[in-house]
Amino acid sequence: MSNKNFGFGTQIRKSPYFDSTVKWGATGFSVYNHMYIPRDFGSPEQNFWNLIEKAILCDVAVERQVEITGPDAFKFTQILTPRDLSKLAVGQCKYVLITNNEGGILNDPVLLRLAENHFWLSLADSDVLLWAQGVAVNSGLNVQIKEPDVSPLQLQGPTSGEIMVKLFGEGIRDLKYYWLREYDLNGIPLVVSRTGWSSELGYEIYLRDGSRGNELYEKIMEAGKEYGLKPGHTSTIRRIEGGMLSYHADADINTNPFELGFDRLVSLDTDINFIGKKALKKIKQDGITRKQVGIEINCDPLSGPNTTFWPITKNDNVVGKISSAVYSPRLKKNIALAMMDINHSEIGSDFKVNTNNGVFDCKIVEKPFYDPKKKIASS
Amino acid sequence: MSNKNFGFGTQIRKSPYFDSTVKWGATGFSVYNHMYIPRDFGSPEQNFWNLIEKAILCDVAVERQVEITGPDAFKFTQILTPRDLSKLAVGQCKYVLITNNEGGILNDPVLLRLAENHFWLSLADSDVLLWAQGVAVNSGLNVQIKEPDVSPLQLQGPTSGEIMVKLFGEGIRDLKYYWLREYDLNGIPLVVSRTGWSSELGYEIYLRDGSRGNELYEKIMEAGKEYGLKPGHTSTIRRIEGGMLSYHADADINTNPFELGFDRLVSLDTDINFIGKKALKKIKQDGITRKQVGIEINCDPLSGPNTTFWPITKNDNVVGKISSAVYSPRLKKNIALAMMDINHSEIGSDFKVNTNNGVFDCKIVEKPFYDPKKKIASS
Numbered sequence: 001m002s003n004k005n006f007g008f009g010t011q012i013r014k015s016p017y018f019d020s021t022v023k024w025g026a027t028g029f030s031v032y033n034h035m036y037i038p039r040d041f042g043s044p045e046q047n048f049w050n051l052i053e054k055a056i057l058c059d060v061a062v063e064r065q066v067e068i069t070g071p072d073a074f075k076f077t078q079i080l081t082p083r084d085l086s087k088l089a090v091g092q093c094k095y096v097l098i099t100n101n102e103g104g105i106l107n108d109p110v111l112l113r114l115a116e117n118h119f120w121l122s123l124a125d126s127d128v129l130l131w132a133q134g135v136a137v138n139s140g141l142n143v144q145i146k147e148p149d150v151s152p153l154q155l156q157g158p159t160s161g162e163i164m165v166k167l168f169g170e171g172i173r174d175l176k177y178y179w180l181r182e183y184d185l186n187g188i189p190l191v192v193s194r195t196g197w198s199s200e201l202g203y204e205i206y207l208r209d210g211s212r213g214n215e216l217y218e219k220i221m222e223a224g225k226e227y228g229l230k231p232g233h234t235s236t237i238r239r240i241e242g243g244m245l246s247y248h249a250d251a252d253i254n255t256n257p258f259e260l261g262f263d264r265l266v267s268l269d270t271d272i273n274f275i276g277k278k279a280l281k282k283i284k285q286d287g288i289t290r291k292q293v294g295i296e297i298n299c300d301p302l303s304g305p306n307t308t309f310w311p312i313t314k315n316d317n318v319v320g321k322i323s324s325a326v327y328s329p330r331l332k333k334n335i336a337l338a339m340m341d342i343n344h345s346e347i348g349s350d351f352k353v354n355t356n357n358g359v360f361d362c363k364i365v366e367k368p369f370y371d372p373k374k375k376i377a378s379s
Numbered sequence: 380m381s382n383k384n385f386g387f388g389t390q391i392r393k394s395p396y397f398d399s400t401v402k403w404g405a406t407g408f409s410v411y412n413h414m415y416i417p418r419d420f421g422s423p424e425q426n427f428w429n430l431i432e433k434a435i436l437c438d439v440a441v442e443r444q445v446e447i448t449g450p451d452a453f454k455f456t457q458i459l460t461p462r463d464l465s466k467l468a469v470g471q472c473k474y475v476l477i478t479n480n481e482g483g484i485l486n487d488p489v490l491l492r493l494a495e496n497h498f499w500l501s502l503a504d505s506d507v508l509l510w511a512q513g514v515a516v517n518s519g520l521n522v523q524i525k526e527p528d529v530s531p532l533q534l535q536g537p538t539s540g541e542i543m544v545k546l547f548g549e550g551i552r553d554l555k556y557y558w559l560r561e562y563d564l565n566g567i568p569l570v571v572s573r574t575g576w577s578s579e580l581g582y583e584i585y586l587r588d589g590s591r592g593n594e595l596y597e598k599i600m601e602a603g604k605e606y607g608l609k610p611g612h613t614s615t616i617r618r619i620e621g622g623m624l625s626y627h628a629d630a631d632i633n634t635n636p637f638e639l640g641f642d643r644l645v646s647l648d649t650d651i652n653f654i655g656k657k658a659l660k661k662i663k664q665d666g667i668t669r670k671q672v673g674i675e676i677n678c679d680p681l682s683g684p685n686t687t688f689w690p691i692t693k694n695d696n697v698v699g700k701i702s703s704a705v706y707s708p709r710l711k712k713n714i715a716l717a718m719m720d721i722n723h724s725e726i727g728s729d730f731k732v733n734t735n736n737g738v739f740d741c742k743i744v745e746k747p748f749y750d751p752k753k754k755i756a757s758s
Contacts, residue, residue, distance in 0.1 A: 012409065
């Protein structure tokens with residue numbers, strides 16, 4: 001793969017960190033929100049150990065931001081999500097779901113409140129920019145909605161705190177889980193939040209000037225050298241251990257929040273108004289027909305994540321599907337997220353799963369698979 | 380690349396034709412609308428010759444459909460596009476632009492009218508499903524909007540007509556350019572339209588049952604054997620020769636229709652109502668500041684398409700950018716689409732262009748570069 005000629009044209013964008021990630025050893029890229037994202041630096045398992053033992057720097061510029069500003073920005077943002085935002089302070093972040101009129105999930109971004117009427121939705125893989133602009137058309141609300149020049153990095157892992165202190169000074173130690181702060185790093189404009197997609201201690205660093213991507217990447221790698229920082233990518237192993245979702249894989253437009261156990265992200269009993277409220281009330285009342293669960297698969301270590309949905313059967317009847325599976329070298333188990341028929345979703349139940357390499361036994365277990373209270377990331 | 384394990388997970392979907400395309404020699408895939416699309420069968424130049432001399436079969440399942448139905452479907456669909464749909468007959472197709480409230484282009488799909496109130500938008504690469512559902516929320520119109528189980532193939536090239544006759548009988552010869560018909564091929568439910576993305580004679584075949592993709596692909600390849608049909612992929616060479624757009628490359632949310640010379644797709648002088656009308660009227664009145672042009676680059680044959688936007692300069696000032704460039708082995712020229720400052724957009728003007736391999740002379744020429752009246756495709 002050549003840095004200069006990677007890709008089939010200009011239809012898929014390159015991140016502001018692209019050159020640096022290639023220089024630091026990226027060997028495989030996927031596509032997310034119309035951009036390339038590095039997903040392989042040679043060994044996904046080594047990347048996992050790097051993450052949980054020291055720290056990794058991940059190019060997640062693909063987490064595009066939808067910026068909502070204007071006098072009605074707060075009111076409009078609340079309409080977009082079932083989560084109650086009334087207590088969201090300026091400087092705070094929340095994990096939210098974006099639902100359509102039928103209660104289906106369109107995205108699961110982190111919402112950042114930068115000012116009273118200044119919000120970013122830091123997106124998973126779908127064009128919520130189009131959704132939000134579409135909703136705004138006839139809303140009668142005064143808002144501006146655009147994709148700003150913002151490109152995040154994730155610095156994640158146990159030594160990430162020390163690296164952040166070296167970069168931003170002692171003050172950063174005060175930054176609480178799911179809070180944000182604006183910084184200027186030698187003239188590079190940034191927002192920093194204590195969030196991530198690893199269930200480890202970690203930070204997201206939102207670059208606000210796309211022309212300075214490689215410069216920022218190199219600066220962080222340099223600062224992290226003495227703390228064992230490695231170039232890396234979001235870890236499928238760690239995020240499945242942590243029970244974190246990958247949109248399109250573990251949830252999509254036909255998934256509702258209750259199927260994922262996300263009742264806490266849906267505020268039905270207040271008088272706030274949001275898209276999908278009526279549908280979600282009905283779903284809640286009628287009860288769900290499917291439920292996401294954790295699964296252990298009893299076979300030799302999987303060589304990589306599943307790339308198709310694997311059917312789960314009971315007495316030859318399909319009763320669910322594996323959405324994301326991977327081998328955890330720490331837990332020494334094949335772990336997975338699955339969407340199951342509600343009548344076959346009890347912990348301890350066992351099934352067969354049809355993988356690409358044969359049919360194996362599997363059973364439902366508690367999830368998250370590791371650190372269920374998220375103490376590592378939040379403390 | 381292994382059929383079984385291709386990809387980083389289930390986050391990007393595989394087409395119903397995936398197994399067949401791998402079997403028939405696909406060696407490289409890109410991602411489009413959250414799905415893999417084959418973009419390389421070994422030699423893009425050979426693929427071009429296959430297309431213009433005989434015929435190729437292309438997996439374009441990534442052209443996801445947005446289906447609009449319900450009593451207000453016609454009215455709603457008209458709101459989505461600046462093109463006048465009042466003369467769009469049932470069974471007819473139109474190339475349309477989808478614009479936002481600022482007149483920016485969100486997509487350039489083919490619109491199919493399957494029944495009085497039954498439409499498909501056959502998409503380029505963006506989530507217009509979310510846009511349309513968002514617009515519908517407060518529209519007061521009674522419509523259902525969803526992504527149906529529909530996966531198109533493109534059969535394109537001079538012998539495609541004969542292959543279609545073999546598959547569907549003599550009656551298909553009547554199917555006019557930009558018209559559609561429903562078919563059943565040995566029980567496989569299909570829609571067929573005389574459209575494509577090649578500027579050659581060609582058809583799109585929309586499979587309405589995703590479980591039968593490989594079966595359909597094999598059936599068409601078998602029928603096409605005696606007519607020189609080859610497995611292939613959409614040809615960057617041919618579409619640039621034809622001046623056809625690739626969304627995100629040659630146009631995006633910050634591009635307006637007039638910059639592309641698409642005045643005929645914007646109906647400002649009728650009383651129809653559509654999103655962006657006010658903004659587009661103002662743009663038309665004020666005049667555009669940029670314009671898309673055809674460019675010839677005076678250098679050795681490019682080894683492949685540009686993968687970054689190449690700046691065009693006049694006296695060291697940037698006055699435009701190349702969006703898509705490729706070497707045409709038929710024209711024996713490097714041809715490109717570029718977006719230029721309106722003051723530097725006259726045919727015959729010359730400039731410098733900064734490619735990855737150095738700075739070269741270039742000049743503005745007429746586009747399309749080949750068959751400007753689209754006689755080949757439409758006759």
